[in-house]
Amino acid sequence: MSDQPLTEGERPKADLLLFGGLVVTMNPHWEVIEDGAVAVHKGEILDLGPSRELLARYEAGETMDASGAIVMPGLVNAHTHAATSLFRGFADDKPLKQWLEGYIWPAEKTFVNQERVRWGTLLAIAEMIRGGTTIFLDMYFFEDVVAESARKSSMRVVLGEALFEMAGPSHRPFPDALAFNRHLLETYRLDPLISVSVQPHSTYTVSPDNLLRAKDLADEFGAVFGLHASETAEEVAGVRQKTGHSPAQLLAHLGLLDDRVLLFHGVHLNQTEIAVLAETRAGVVHCPEANLKLGSGVAPLPALLEAGVRVAMGTDGPASNNDLNLWGEMQMASKIHRGVSGNPNAVTAREVLAMATRVGADLIGMGDQLGSLEIGKRADMILIGLDKPHLVPMYDVYSHLAYAVGRSDVDTVVIGGRPVMRDRQMLTVNEDEVIAHVREIGGEIKHWLDAR
Template identity: 40%
Template sequence: MTSTAAPLDLLLLPTWLVPVEPAGVVLKEHGLGIRDGCIAFIGPRAAAMKLAADEVRELPGMLLSPGLINAHGHAAMSLFRGLADDLPLMTWLEKHIWPAEAKWVDEAFVRDGTNLAIAEQLKGGITCFSDMYFYPKVASDCVHSSGMRAQIAMPILDFPIPGASSADEALRQGIELFGDLKHHPRIKITFGPHAPYTVCDANLEKIRVIAEELDAAIHMHVHETAFEVQQAVEQTGERPLARLARLGLLGPRFQAVHMTQISEDDLALLVESNTSVIHCPESNLKLASGFCPVERLWQAGVNVAIGTDGAASNNDLDLLGETRTAAMLAKAVAGSATALDAHRALRMATLNGARAMGLESQIGSLEVGKAADMVAFDLSGLAQQPIYDPVSQLIYATGRDCVKHLWVAGKQLLDDRQLTRMDEQQLTATAIAWGQRISGHSE
């Protein structure tokens, strides 16, 4: 399973290794070897111990899995965490979030908010995230410096936004950024029309043409609430997803975020087009937006990934907690205790996210040849005992404080819960200072 040529850069020896692909497998007493940022060996411990390695690390009581993939969020909004809680979506947006963004969002806000989000996500076991927010070039710079992996979506709306005076200007910036970063090993640029109710047909057509030419993904909030769908039907006689299908946007490169409202016709469109759905259960619960029927989608063959959404509507970027909520909610919505079992929930938080982003050949599972994006969860604590199925314990009994180590492309970004490239105290102080400014306690 490995060439005997050069020694491994790192050999990891966890108690459990969960590759995610093949599905449902837990390897006990196995080793994983990394060379040049990629997985070069997976095999029994006895075979692993015979290999030459520059560094060997024992991970007793730990479960090694692919890094978690947060398939939807607005990273810089971490600076608005808790700003406008307990409100319905449109009130939250129109009366609170949009005015706050108009007042506060600039390049410094996006830089500081994105760095805060990156640090929180790394500490929670997330190795790759999708971001859809203003000044995407600034966010890309933050991702580049941090060593993390990300999909950055250029937000496009029919009206001016921070950093872009029009939809055409946003598109132009998106094309430029796509060109600048198309060979970046860890950053992928996509196009992010905000939602069906904020982007007209003409702009959606432009986005479709450009995305097809560049082979770029499209990331969009769709069917987030019943009100959105009902309003569209009243105004145009057409459901938003049907409109997107008519305009030719749906397909394997399209990421439909939220999808709490799914009719039989909607389901048929998703299946037929091979569109991915990004499920954000906690944000949908908190804003009372509705429930995405995950089990129904899964059984129909739709690729369902998972996202936290932004910290302003969640309020944490905790994908492990999100996955637990998703598993519980799927059972309640389907009326079946067997819906979205622990192993499938972990797959949703890893390989399905990679597939939604078109990155499944590089990340999302522990397989020889893939990038070494991995997380070690410590299951040795009191609250995880006894362990019958380590994946069940991970999903149902483990919090993100059990994330011990994390690697992206073989580089360790979290070592014994300490960030290796970011200054946690500085990030905390910066966030506190922003909070004081925004709340008016200092200027």
């Protein structure tokens, strides 16, 4: 609300008033406002309602005509490695173990430094904004550079330095990487755009002792704790051989599961493990395209939802997917499980949309601030123009969003009340500059690949 008391006849101020749109709030009541408006002040949603009422009620600093467009919350990408955009398509068609050990990890050791993480992250941010993603949970190296890149782009991010025991590109042994993560947690504690999580890579690359240390750090700051878990059958067998437990069982055994824990992938989970996740309120980030492309399998999404496990949507890194397109993930999630189960209602349009918005925000620890358009939440919104052959007529907006809308249909993106893309013009990322730098880096990587 306005900082100054209003004198009679004076209208409260809104920095931005968006009007005339079909406002799909994604709130728990699935409210949709036709010819709706959203008033934004100081980066937050001040009011929502019919355009006529809000236009009369507020004095707007700036207005945005959303006629003919859907207005909805920005999408939440709950698992990615943004800067691996540099490695997109460089070693496809291989199983995960060979892909990681033969290509990704050696290439990362050779090429990943702060400068390259900067350009790779900026490239990924541009791709995400263009596709309507307004926050991403990132696990990579040099996450301070990821923070700078996000801030420069007015993009929202949840950082997490990739915590490994083997030497990585940032050459930080585990205790140093953990200390660096602590530094990130302290530095960005009150940042409006940047949040910090704790992300050990997995149960097969980090020992139980170090997993416990990492969780202690997360708990000290009330931060989200995320890791790859049960992505492939081979991984599950390996961890079982080493520890006597599957990855999910090991996490339960160590007492690490609670409502601030995220398992990335969760492809190979049995009913007992699913019940434990439901009981502990730990979440799963579903990344169906990466799982399919790497031949890892199909996660038991219907069983997870049935058991009441909270599931978010993630793209995984663009080197394994090969894009950062949550619309594609939603389509895949809604369809693959029907094909596998033979049940045409195995996962509904509303369920996948909730995963990519409200539930995703909840799982990354920001359910009170993001994921739906509600008064008091941060103003992260996207506009999807409907005047297109593949989007008329429209009988059910959720059907359109889940099955017909694609990332190039996102016209305008607002993060924290600030437009970052307007009518497909990028406003905070200099794409030409980023693309030129990434082409140059790509040339060096190609040279290395050719010599292998």
